[in-house]
Amino acid sequence: MVTILDVARYIVDQIGTVTTMKLQKLCYYSQAWTLVWDEKPLFDEDFQAWANGPANPQLFAKHKGRFVVDKGFLHNCTDEDALSSEQKQNIDIVLEFYGDKDPHWLSELTHMERPWKDARGNCQIGDNCSNVIEKEAMFQYYDNL
Template structure:
């Protein structure tokens, strides 16, 4: 079911026009107040300070409204790929608080099986072969320094399309009850991480990318 009545561009233009109209009216009202006879210099000065502050508030309110409306519409249309933060929050909404180590592995397997089952990536961010297993650096920056996590800033699970949700649900059904250590050990036995780590001693830092092709080839042949 949909409540959309305008495409994205028209919707954004509508709300921006409304914003400019409101700002113009505010400016006109303030200028009129400044010109009123009998107003003290102090009162005029207060309005000169007040108006830019109020304008910024209204500007931010309406830009946020525009952004939310367009983002929600794009999400409903499936017109934009979810990012890794969206996927991570979808996982956390189903698992509750888990270790950051485990979250990284669940995100990794969600990407791998999306490439196999849906023939498309679940998120665009790169996966790197770190010493302790596959890691998405963009997600790591969100939870850096934390042992467990229950919320990812900016993550919006509504951005996942139906295929993505079903893929993550299937991944959680199989891998979700496993421990962080079990998942890490599993990735260390599998070709995508091993091949990306070739030439590096155990425990050494590395940032080689685990490609979509490597994931699809390996997990597609299991």
């Protein structure tokens, strides 16, 4: 079974050094668009509606304390063969579209989109929030774009 860590490893291996904020957003959009294109999740782990946009706690635990990560990140705890060619193709398309974007631009983009906004609920701007962004909400929103 593919995990978010497998996806993060693949992304870093493809684009090289990346900020952790951007990595979180690229994993989020990889999940969102795979939900639309394949009608199933890329990985089981959920994203939460954190102040700077969608974030996954398991991935955060691996990069906590780092501003950037580079190739080799996660190589000791992931399976490089976990992703199918179709899954890699989906991620590659996401990277073509979002990969050159600034991490803060990506964060702002997620702030304008319903899945993050709805999951935030009553959480105030800048407040910690661990509310889950439901996969079904992601599918519904991105499928209608």
